[in-house]
Amino acid sequence: MAPLFEILDLQETSLGQLCLRRRELLSRPGTIVTEVTLDHVFLMSSYHTESEEALTEIGLRMHHGDDLSVLIGGLGLGYTARQALQSDRVAQVEVVELLDPVIQWLENGWLPTGESLASDARFQVTKGDVYARLLGPVEHPADLILIDVDHAPDEPLEPSSAAFYTVDGLRGVAEHLRPGGVLAVWSTFPNPAFEATLAQVFDRVEVDTVAWWNDLVDEEKVDTLFAARKRVAP
Secondary structure, three states: OOOOEEEEEEEEEEEEEEHHHEEEEEOOOOOOEEEEEEEEEEEEEEOOOOHHHHHHHHHHOOOOOEEEEEEEEEOOHHHHHHHHHHOEEEEEEEEEEEHHHHHHHOOOOOOOHHHHHHHOOOOOEEEOHHHHOOOOOOOOOOOEEOOOOOOOOOOOOOOHHHHHHHHHHHHHOOEEEEEEEEEEEEEEOOOOHHHHHHHHHEEEEEEEEEEEOOOOOOOEEEEEEEEOOOOOOO
């Protein structure tokens, strides 16, 4: 029998041609993975989700409260949101997703995390631009804001998100956090300049790296997680 390979969805979006595919790994017979590409460039896979889950973990580690409201920028394959929902300290998870097809993937049951997300009453998805929301007026402050959208602070998917990574932008973002709230940002590369920018706005900044071995290409991959905590009110 031929190895499984199927295109679940292929659509043109404002960011480019977005593809969701499911395939059996040739080097791991019987292992089925779900992958996302953008303009034929690999974005993410269900085979390695360590850093997406760690983004939630660093946010929870830096926040000392309970009954937490979590805002996530970018649904992806859903692993960051699922990790948040696994914590009994989390009361609500809202994902802001820009692209309609990604929301449709969840609704169609194509995401590997879809069943656990859809069955949890604490979870909701909102169509929108998370950067525009965080740079705009404050409506409902959150305890954790987790961002996994751009490749890196200096490699945005769209130029319009560049303002988010500036001192002025982050000051606006901080207004969307309650006292003691945490902003965590995923990046595929380190960025000391962004770390320094965070330190100008937030009370405490931590940078973690998540190293994982990509056994499909025999190569170590290291992702970077930036986390910053807003000062606790006196």
